[in-house]
Amino acid sequence: MRKKYVLLFALIGLALLLAGCTEINEPITAESEGIWNTIFVYPLSWVITKIAVFLNNSYGLSIIIVTVLIRLAILPLSVKQIKSSRAMQEIQPKLQELQKKYSSKDANTQQKLQQETMELFQRNGVNPLAGCLPIFVQMPILIAMYHAIMRTTEISNYQFLWFELGSPDYILPFLVGGFTFLQQKLMMSFQNTSTQNPQLAMQMNLMLYMMPIMIGVMTFFFPAALGLYWATGNIFMIFQTLLINKPMMTKTNTGGDKK
Template identity: 50%
Template sequence: MNDKFRSMIILLLTTVLLSGCTEINEPITKDSTGVWNELIVYPLSWLMVETAQFFGEPLGYGLSIILITVLIRLAILPLMIKQIKSTKAMQVIQPELAKLQEKYKSKDAITRQKLQQERLLLMEKYNINPMAGCLPLFIQMPILLGFYQAIMRTEELKGNSFIWFELASPDPYFLLPILAGVSTFIQQKVMTKGQEGNPQIVMMLWLMPVMIIIFSLYLPSALPLYWIVGNIFSIIQSYFIQTPEIINITTQPAVAGRTGGRKK
């Protein structure tokens, strides 16, 4: 299990425990108490209601969710850019990582520790932050779960439809879950281009869309709508972040000056 996947599980469990202290069936209002309600759920609920009223019926709440998704993505855009650059930089050093894995292919604890140390040194050499790929996740997971509760606990949302589906209920035609899964696959494919030989990457490439589809079958349609819009945003931003910029950075070792000019 790679570090990013492990971090995702730990963060998900932590956030679920934090949000689990609130009653999911209790309507969210300005009088709701608790840190989770006051800082996450109610602000998202308030923003959703106010934006929907601005757009008006009958598509107000759907457009509100789309706008909020775009605003969230814009807010974390600097972190997402770092994530994409880190991912593309990792693609550049894949041949060197493969050599390390071949050199330290033994499964004993000491060899695995040496492999990890060499990997960290290699990433430091090319100025790659291993945590850059996890930062957007740490920001998005509480927001996603908070948005889920805001949708479930906002009374004004119930009964409102957008195109063919009710936002507070699962899509009866299963089109939204499929779109969410397909867009997740495309987004993952774009983000992991050049890493097709990594078994963990391949596993996540297929596992994440399947998980999204399964969740979307039972969750309110507002959540897969959020995922679809977010995935489209990620695909577009990946297109505009050019690989040559990353290559120019990563192919020049950041610690070249530390070698002291040693000659072989």
């Protein structure tokens, strides 16, 4: 769990480094140079603009549609992440047994622990890297969406619902934080906490409250269009969690009853 968050912050730093290679105040156009602009930022800006024009210049609704399309595109990775996470939970008792068996810190013992741990993962179809795949994909998209919003001049000139898309809003951050908390709480409710070690459970509870606060505070300083992207993504994740986890839980319970 700790490695996952270290990887997350490392990816944020890398994405910010890539994003920093371009001027945030420079409008994005088809003539914008650089790999970051041509592969990530301009295609997103182009799609948002084209959909908005089709919807009578409703850039807010266009951002919602693009967000849903992005989430649908990475849905297979999210399903794989959930399945791998559930499999990891199921083997936690066996994993803890191995850790007790090879509790010595000498090199030979730790090598045996790693070898048997990998064999345990392979027997149960667990891929430790599966949980990181959505992070790898989402982080460049998130930074690119931020650039597309900031550097597409048309977005800042339009209003959606009660807020201006190009300016910070003071209601949207609370909604973003609330939806983030609800989404994480919902995911935790489908996890079998009885198989988790106390340290992991404590880390998850800490992130349950810290992540919504961090994202909510950041939304205060970013254009409302980016907050709309976050809120839409979290609402999508709430429905995704319900649709994916409930059938999996029913299947697991049914299998347990048969036993």
